[in-house]
Amino acid sequence: MNLHAALSALVVCQVAAPALALVAIGLPALVGRAPSEPFTRRVVGSGFGVAFVAALITLATLAARGFRPEEVHLGSWFSVGHHEATIDLVADALSVPYVCFSTGLCLLVNLFAGKYLHREPGFTRFFLLLALFGVGMNLMVLAGSIDVLFAGWEFVGISSTLLIGFFLERGNATRAALRAFTTYRICDVGLLAASVVIHRAVGSGDFERLFGIDWPNGRCLVPATTATIISLLLVFAALGKTAQVPFSGWLPRAMEGPTPSSAIFYGALSIHAGAYVLLRCEALLENAPLAKALLIVIGTWTALHASFVGKVQTDLKSVLAYASMTQASLILVEIGLGWRVIPLIHVVGHAIVRSLQILRSPSALHDRHELEAALGGHPGPGGLWPVSLLPASWQQAIYRVALERGYEEMLIGRLVVGPVLRLLDRAAIAEKRWNRWLSGDSSRGSR
Amino acid sequence: MNPLPGFATPRDWLLAAAAVTVAAPLLGGGLAAVGVAARAPRRLAVVTAGIALTATLVMVAAWHLSDGTPVGFGETLGDGRLVFIDGLTTALLPYVALISMAILLVAPRRALDPASVRRALLGLAATCAVFLTSHPWALVVLWVATAQSTWRATRVFPGGRPAARVYAIYMSLACVCMAAGTFMLVADPPWSRSSGLTGTAGGWLVAVAVMIRKGIVPFHSWHPALFSGAPMSTALSAAMPQIGAYTAVRLLVGHADGVAVELEVLAIFGLLTAVYGAALSLVQRDLRSFIGTFSMSQSAIILAGLSGRLPMELNGAFCIWISSGLAITGIGLVTWALESRAGDISLETLQGRFWDAPALAAFFLLFGLAAIGLPGTLSFVADDLIVSGSLDDHLSAGLMVIGSTVLGGIAVMRCWFHVFGGPSPVDSPRHAILRREQVPLTILIGMLFGLGLWPGPLVQALERAAEGVLRTTPTHAASAHPGPHAAAQDGSLPAPETPDSSPPAP
Numbered sequence: 001m002n003l004h005a006a007l008s009a010l011v012v013c014q015v016a017a018p019a020l021a022l023v024a025i026g027l028p029a030l031v032g033r034a035p036s037e038p039f040t041r042r043v044v045g046s047g048f049g050v051a052f053v054a055a056l057i058t059l060a061t062l063a064a065r066g067f068r069p070e071e072v073h074l075g076s077w078f079s080v081g082h083h084e085a086t087i088d089l090v091a092d093a094l095s096v097p098y099v100c101f102s103t104g105l106c107l108l109v110n111l112f113a114g115k116y117l118h119r120e121p122g123f124t125r126f127f128l129l130l131a132l133f134g135v136g137m138n139l140m141v142l143a144g145s146i147d148v149l150f151a152g153w154e155f156v157g158i159s160s161t162l163l164i165g166f167f168l169e170r171g172n173a174t175r176a177a178l179r180a181f182t183t184y185r186i187c188d189v190g191l192l193a194a195s196v197v198i199h200r201a202v203g204s205g206d207f208e209r210l211f212g213i214d215w216p217n218g219r220c221l222v223p224a225t226t227a228t229i230i231s232l233l234l235v236f237a238a239l240g241k242t243a244q245v246p247f248s249g250w251l252p253r254a255m256e257g258p259t260p261s262s263a264i265f266y267g268a269l270s271i272h273a274g275a276y277v278l279l280r281c282e283a284l285l286e287n288a289p290l291a292k293a294l295l296i297v298i299g300t301w302t303a304l305h306a307s308f309v310g311k312v313q314t315d316l317k318s319v320l321a322y323a324s325m326t327q328a329s330l331i332l333v334e335i336g337l338g339w340r341v342i343p344l345i346h347v348v349g350h351a352i353v354r355s356l357q358i359l360r361s362p363s364a365l366h367d368r369h370e371l372e373a374a375l376g377g378h379p380g381p382g383g384l385w386p387v388s389l390l391p392a393s394w395q396q397a398i399y400r401v402a403l404e405r406g407y408e409e410m411l412i413g414r415l416v417v418g419p420v421l422r423l424l425d426r427a428a429i430a431e432k433r434w435n436r437w438l439s440g441d442s443s444r445g446s447r
Numbered sequence: 448m449n450p451l452p453g454f455a456t457p458r459d460w461l462l463a464a465a466a467v468t469v470a471a472p473l474l475g476g477g478l479a480a481v482g483v484a485a486r487a488p489r490r491l492a493v494v495t496a497g498i499a500l501t502a503t504l505v506m507v508a509a510w511h512l513s514d515g516t517p518v519g520f521g522e523t524l525g526d527g528r529l530v531f532i533d534g535l536t537t538a539l540l541p542y543v544a545l546i547s548m549a550i551l552l553v554a555p556r557r558a559l560d561p562a563s564v565r566r567a568l569l570g571l572a573a574t575c576a577v578f579l580t581s582h583p584w585a586l587v588v589l590w591v592a593t594a595q596s597t598w599r600a601t602r603v604f605p606g607g608r609p610a611a612r613v614y615a616i617y618m619s620l621a622c623v624c625m626a627a628g629t630f631m632l633v634a635d636p637p638w639s640r641s642s643g644l645t646g647t648a649g650g651w652l653v654a655v656a657v658m659i660r661k662g663i664v665p666f667h668s669w670h671p672a673l674f675s676g677a678p679m680s681t682a683l684s685a686a687m688p689q690i691g692a693y694t695a696v697r698l699l700v701g702h703a704d705g706v707a708v709e710l711e712v713l714a715i716f717g718l719l720t721a722v723y724g725a726a727l728s729l730v731q732r733d734l735r736s737f738i739g740t741f742s743m744s745q746s747a748i749i750l751a752g753l754s755g756r757l758p759m760e761l762n763g764a765f766c767i768w769i770s771s772g773l774a775i776t777g778i779g780l781v782t783w784a785l786e787s788r789a790g791d792i793s794l795e796t797l798q799g800r801f802w803d804a805p806a807l808a809a810f811f812l813l814f815g816l817a818a819i820g821l822p823g824t825l826s827f828v829a830d831d832l833i834v835s836g837s838l839d840d841h842l843s844a845g846l847m848v849i850g851s852t853v854l855g856g857i858a859v860m861r862c863w864f865h866v867f868g869g870p871s872p873v874d875s876p877r878h879a880i881l882r883r884e885q886v887p888l889t890i891l892i893g894m895l896f897g898l899g900l901w902p903g904p905l906v907q908a909l910e911r912a913a914e915g916v917l918r919t920t921p922t923h924a925a926s927a928h929p930g931p932h933a934a935a936q937d938g939s940l941p942a943p944e945t946p947d948s949s950p951p952a953p
Binding site (some may be wrong): 186 | 802
């Protein structure tokens with residue numbers, strides 16, 4: 001077996017291993033024979049473990065040859081006329097370290113959740129969704145074409161939604177899940193449209209036809225106008241998953257899900273999916289100053305927004321959610337500034353710290369008591385917050401704005417969502433009335 | 448060359464299988480009418496539908512063994528034959544038979560009395576017959592037969608009279624337009640050189656008939672009404688085979704040069720319906736209304752694709768035809784199973800049904816995701832083809848398809864969370880899924896994911912079918928109207944041209 005074939009097998013393994021675990025757990029569950037807790041945990045853990053080892057070997061091999069990218073063409077998914085959807089994966093200096101990091105985190109969360117969710121009614125469901133997330137994340141990270149990236153992106157979105165609504169009996173959880181899904185779905189328009197534009201521009205979804213895959217030194221192979229359009233669409237897609245203003249309202253509510261999934265999704269991986277896609281397409285962004293400027297503006301705005309709003313939150317998970325939002329925004333600003341390696345390091349560092357904080361959040365009081373016991377008293381006030389230097393009336397105004405989450409949600413609700421839903425509601429009522437008139441049904445009632 | 452030495456030719460197999468496909472449910476319906484198997488109506492229904500399904504699979508096999516020449520039999524009118532089998536027929540008939548089989552298997556016991564079985568089997572025979580003909584007058588007669596069957600089943604359903612009346616009004620109008628339009632089209636085909644006003648009016652009347660039959664805005668309101676007021680089996684059997692779309696393919700799409708404006712208008716209204724239906728499904732307050740509006744949206748996307756000029760769009764439309772049909776049938780059947788346990792299901796508050804029926808929740812979710820284009824399902828492939836094809840034609844068309852997909856996705860998840868989320872109702876028992884529900888639902892899901900992960904063979908077969916349909920245009924544009932009753936000499940139609948238009952190798 002030559003090196004290319006061996007690397008291809010390793011890359012495929014990073015997606016196939018969690019996928020097999022998903023099938024091994026999902027099929028019996030679908031026919032009503034949900035596997036036992038230890039079996040579920042071990043199968044999913046083995047899937048991530050195999051993928052992690054494969055990713056480490058791939059990383060070592062790539063490092064040994066100076067991170068020369070390896071493209072893996074798995075053939076055509078389907079083709080009609082000039083339109084072809086290809087299954088291409090790529091192992092390079094961006095994707096392989098990221099897979100090591102993401103699969104390693106999934107493996108750790110798998111271990112943590114095995115204990116944390118013991119005897120929880122949705123135990124199997126959680127691990128199924130975790131495996132689906134792992135498949136989606138690895139597909140997205142290793143994608144060598146926009147079609148594969150979109151597939152991974154969607155898997156991440158749907159697993160995220162279902163995990164936010166994991167505790168189905170809680171009304172708030174289901175509402176939060178629906179809110180997150182709505183945001184994702186609206187922003188997915190960007191990725192879907194970008195996919196279509198890419199297909200029209202280069203005849204297929206392959207990244208190698210769009211920009212040379214030599215991260216971080218890729219070269220844009222399409223005209224600047226096309227690069228700008230694609231970049232703007234990708235930025236729009238990234239805004240949803242990265243919870244940027246005006247699409248940030250779902251993130252604090254997403255903490256309704258189980259703690260392990262909150263840690264891996266909104267502290268570590270899902271929240272950075274948008275940043276990863278932008279880093280992957282950095283060569284396009286380089287030729288799209290408008291998209292970069294937009295990233296800087298939105299990122300800065302969201303960082304300020306999240307920083308202020310996070311300060312007035314009264315529960316730990318919300319504080320951590322806004323802290324995640326702040327850091328994710330700063331990462332987008334860094335990408336907008338044209339940096340490549342720094343945002344990647346920022347992503348990894350932030351993800352590790354934040355997922356640890358979220359995983360420990362249920363024990364926060366216990367940790368606090370231990371800290372106080374070790375210090376022999378209260379650790380004292382935090383650092384100086386610049387707002388405290390402002391006049392009291394200003395402080396109150398800022399406090400009120402922060403408490404209302406910058407009025408962002410209220411404005412969107414009043415100006416966009418409310419009117420649209422009212423209009424649709426009226427249309428639905430008119431439809432019913434028309435049918436009642438046609439059918440000669442004289443019964444009253446608005447619906 | 449005969450690929451089955453010692454047996455009849457593939458053409459004979461095709462015709463024999465076609466005959467069985469129609470005769471089996473006809474016979475089953477007759478037996479149910481005279482009281483045979485009155486104590487086991489489900490067995491009679493399932494065996495009959497099973498024979499029909501097997502016959503369609505034989506037809507698929509025979510088609511692939513044949514040289515790809517469309518097979519015609521019986522009277523000819525224009526370019527229509529009384530029995531006509533081509534790639535489209537062999538792709539769609541198994542789908543029609545499969546969803547009928549699934550409906551009969553999942554149907555609750557109280558919905559399968561001998562009279563219902565009779566109506567269902569006769570309806571199946573008529574629907575299969577539609578897909579086996581391209582003869583304009585046969586289509587008109589079968590339109591009336593299938594509509595009448597649906598109307599009767601809705602009318603006798605408790606509380607179904609208002610929906611039956613709405614359905615009757617719309618379908619009467621549709622049948623009148625169809626008959627008048629067909630008469631005019633046959634008398635003066637708009638694709639012939641000497642065509643006049645009559646042919647043009649005929650094209651428009653058939654287009655309007657198709658819009659009504661498919662539930663396209665502004666003729667759509669029967670569609671949600673039928674899902675709300677008819678038995679689920681009746682609504683699914685009436686809406687999912689897409690008889691209107693099939694008629695559009697045979698009478699309009701094949702003659703795109705002569706009816707270009709009509710097709711353009713159909714596409715515009717199809718797209719509007721796709722977006723409007725998806726948007727309406729966001730605010731529905733009960734599960735059946737949701738299915739009605741959502742399926743209206745999905746079905747309209749088919750028409751938008753059919754009206755395109757590219758094989759890719761047509762291919763995408765055929766893919767959506769199958770994928771959305773399987774997925775919505777699945778959603779409908781899960782809904783029916785839930786209703787048989789819990790009664791009508793509201794979407795105004797969280798219903799907490801997950802804890803009663805977790806397996807049904809899983810199936811509903813999978814069918815819902817398969818309907819909204821989850822990667823790995825057939826609808827993802829279909830959406831991809833239709834969006835790319837539409838964008839090649841018109842940017843706004845592609846954006847509207849994307850818009851309807853996005854809105855439909857939100858509506859499906861809203862519906863899932865409202866039905867299955869929330870605290871469990873007090874003292875609700877936990878209902879295990881029945882074997883007769885689980886098997887067909889698993890097969891439908893398996894097909895949606897199997898064809899999504901490995902779409903190549905289906906997409907290629909549909910591409911050949913699309914090219915076959917589009918290839919009809921120049922033939923007819925070039926030749927004068929051959930006149931009615933011009934029977935072919937050997938019963939076969941001209942072979943399609945060979946594959947210079949097949950897709951380039953990847």
